[in-house]
Amino acid sequence: MSFNASPRAECGYPDSKVAARRGAALAFAAQGASVAAVYTTVPAVTERLGLAPLLTTALMVAVALTAGGGSFLGLVAIRRAGPVATMRGAMVAAAAALVLIGWAQDHATVICAYVLFGLAVGALDVGVNTRAAEIERAYGRSVFGSFYTAWSVGGVVAALLTAGAARWEWPVAGGLTLQAGIVLLLVSLLRTHALPAAQAPPDAGGQSSLGRRLWVRLIPFGLVLLVVYVVESTVSAWSAVYLRQTLTASLTVAPLAYAAYQAGTVIGRAAADRLVQTLGAVSVVRMAALLAAGALAALAAAPNWPFAVLAAGAVGLGASVLAPLCLASAARLSPTASEAVLARLNLFNYVGVVTGGALSGLLGSTGHFRLAYAVPAALVVLVPASARHFTRPSSPARRESLPRTR
Structure with missing residues (x-):
């Protein structure tokens, strides 16, 4: 499959949007x-x-904290070199961190490697979301879900590779080096594609200053994102450890809960854009939150690892749509400065990751991993209260036609 746009594409024709969308998905x-x-x-x-x-808990918290700093480094890079160049640089740095984590021979080296990874993934986060917001504006309809589907597919593949490497008794260094090679391969396929001129709403220019009123409007999205990433961190960072320590699963089986979680997110996110167009963002957010809360409660009560794997998949199915819809709606608050909005909104993301990672790690280290999944279940129940703030993009053609119909 080629990701190069035709000459016409560089002038902003529709095939350029498709190529840009494929590149962002990579x-x-x-x-x-x-x-x-x-x-x-x-x-x-x-x-x-x-x-x-x-120390393991501290390392996971350090990844989240440094990712917050990396988000602002990414913002600076975007303003100087653009989102695509920022994505490339961050992907290379993430691949280097994977290799360092795998080959680290002492505590100091592995700590530095995890810190590097946090900075890289934070910069990459703001880069990919900024590019996704640009592409969604060019399309004039909900496409954010498709990008997060690609995110989840990458997660499923990586989790299965980890399980396979353990099954074949590969050293962790070999497995992480292979995964770093995959990331570098995706970097080599990434191209820059021109997009049609952004079709921002008429009042967008007045919001570009990012004043206090805009930040007040961001609070509901920030709180939802915080809860979502408490869940994400709890399942992603600790599900393998939960299966290993609490449910006595083998190293081969332990990564399967993460794989199931990401498989659930693939299904949820693949359907998200169509569901938003059919039911509206508000209804989708409410249904997804209730499903995630019930699945988390089931994960907390899991009697064995197969049940836990299924419950983790259901958590992913429900929680998967919340982050992309949250980011997309927030970016539409100020289309002319979406990179700044997303960088600041990411602070809630990393507060959630830190809270979820630290709480789960502390509870797990004292033998209470089940409680670590029951607490996020209670938090997710609060998400539907913020659902009314979610929006979906209107078609450019429809926006242009409205004045003429009056």
């Missing part, structure tokens, strides 16, 4: 794969280096 897939590679190898890295449970 970057989302690379981010999902790299995050999954890190989280699903936590048990193996912990056992190989003899990391104490509290």
Whole structure:
């Protein structure tokens, strides 16, 4: 499959939008794969280096904290070089971090490697979401879900590769080096494609200053994103450890909960854009939140690892649509400065990751991993209260036709 646009595409024709969308999907897939590679190898890295449970928890928290800083580094890079160049650089840095994590021989090296990964994934996060917001504006309809589908597909593939490497008794260094190679392959396929001129709403220019009123309007999205990433962090960072320690699963089986979670997100996100067009964003958010809450409760009560794997898949199915719809709606608050909006909104993301990762790690280190999944279930029940703030994009053609019909 070629990702090069035709000469006409560079002038903003429809095939340029398609090529840009494919390129952004590659970057989302690379981010999902790299995050999954890190989280699903936590048990193996912990056992190989003899990391104490509290140090492992601290490392996961450090990844989230440095990702917050990386988000603002990404914002600076976008303003200087654009989102595509930012995505390329961040993907290369993430691949380097994967190799360093796998080959680290001491605690100091692995700490530095996880910090590098946090910075890289934070920069990549704001880069891919900014590019996705640009592409959605060019399309004039909901396409954010398709990008996060690519993210989840990357996560599923990486989690299965981790499980396969453990089954074949590969050292963790070999498995992470392979995953880094996949990320670099995706970098080599990434191209820059021109987009049609953004069709922002007439009042968008007045919001470009990002004043206090806009930040007040961001609060509901920030709170939803915080809860979503408490769930994401709890399942992603600790599901493998939960299966290994609480449900006595083998190293081969332990990554399967993460794989099932990401498989659920693939299904949910693949259907998200169509559901939004059919039912509206508000209804989709409410139904998804209730499904996620019930599945988290089932995960907390899982009697064995097969039940936990199924419950993790159901969590992914429900929680998967919340983040892309949240980011898309927030970006539409100020289309002319979406990269700044998304970078600041990402702070809620990383607060959620830190909260979920730290809480789950602390509870797990004291033998209470089940409670670590029951608490997020209660938080997700609160999400429907913010659903009314979610919006969906209107077609450019429809916007242009409205004045003429009056």
